[in-house]
Amino acid sequence: MLFKYLFKKKKKKKLQEKSEQKLDMNHWMNLTKEERLELDLKDKNKTMIKKKALLKSIRDEYIKIKNKNI
Numbered sequence: 001m002l003f004k005y006l007f008k009k010k011k012k013k014k015l016q017e018k019s020e021q022k023l024d025m026n027h028w029m030n031l032t033k034e035e036r037l038e039l040d041l042k043d044k045n046k047t048m049i050k051k052k053a054l055l056k057s058i059r060d061e062y063i064k065i066k067n068k069n070i
Helices: 002-030 033-069
Strands: none
16 A cells, blocks of 8 residues: 555656646747747756766765775
C-alpha cells in the first residue's frame, strides 16, 4: 500500500512537469526574438551562478578533507 502511494505521487509530479514544460514552450514561441534572447541570457546567468556555487562548495569540502588527513 505504501508503494502504491509513493508511486502515484511520483507519477503525478512527472505529469505536472511535462505540462509545465509544454506551457513554457508555447509561451516561449510567442515571445519576440529580443525577449527570447533576454530570457535565455538570464537563464544562462542563473545556471552559471549555481555551477560556481557548487564548484566552490566542492573545493571547500576537498580542503576540509585534505586538512583532516594532514
